[in-house]
Amino acid sequence: MSKKKINKQQAKILIELKKILSNTLDKKIEKYSAETEYNPFIRAIAGEKRQLEASFVHSLYTTLGMSVWEQFTKCIGDSVGLKVTKQYKIPYSISLQTDTKVNQLHQNLERKKINNNTIEINNQIKEFAQPGTGNIEDEDKIVDIFIEDSEKNLTFIDITSPKPNIKECKAMKLKLMRWIAIGHANYTEAKSIKAILCMPFNPYYPKEYNHFPVKKVFDIQNDVKIQNEFWDSIAGFEIFENLIKVFEKVGKSKIKKIEQKFKDL
Secondary structure: OOOOOOOHHHHHHHHHHHHHHHHHHHHHHHHOOOOOOOOHHHHHHHOHHHHHHHHHHHHHHHHHHHHHHHHHHHHHHHHOOOEEEEEEEOOOOEOHHHHHHHHHHHHHHHOOOOOOOHHHHHHHHHHHOOEOOOOOOOOOOEEEEEEEOOOOEEEEEEEOOOOOOHHHHHHHHHHHHHHHHHHHHHOOOOOEEEEEEEEOOOOOOOOOOOOHHHHHHOOHHHHEEEOHHHHHHHHOOOOHHHHHHHHHHHHHHHHHHHHHHHHHO
């Protein structure tokens, strides 16, 4: 772990993150009930206790994905002067012609008729993007995290699990392209517009991220931020290793509650 000293602002952020995680775990422990389906074979091998523990860990994965990552991103971003919105609802749409052109670009990517270069593709989208008419809601209107900085740079973020399948990757790539179109068509005062896929951690660490579907579908350099690159880019300083310390401290403080919960199940 890094032993770099942190300043008062950074220490304050970590305290707030600790509160968020602690409160989330308290609620999880209080409300959790074993959801493990009946599987006498696994129970015969591993025992009931380990099966219950595995069920709880799986439930934690879900909780982190649905709640904690977005809360952490907002807490960090707000603390360093960004305007961060969780589950942002896009109030705009794009024209039918724009939507058709975006889908054609996406199909050309899949068929390898064009290079998977996000900068070039986004520049093309910027040229033809036009807003929709009326009060039609866009099919991709919900954004996990929407960020606006002081210079009107906008970022649409989709937070995902680190190992999506190929079908999920293709759908997410199209979503990012559509967000770029929506952004350029409607947010006319924006200085820049980005749409990225973010993963809270790299399951291959310490090796390089190497999940085939993601590397096949996305322009890794421009579409995806993983682990340190994700968290550090939001904070503006190296925060990832301190996030791990937050989880370690909170985990140790809750272990007795977790063990008691297993006894009560």
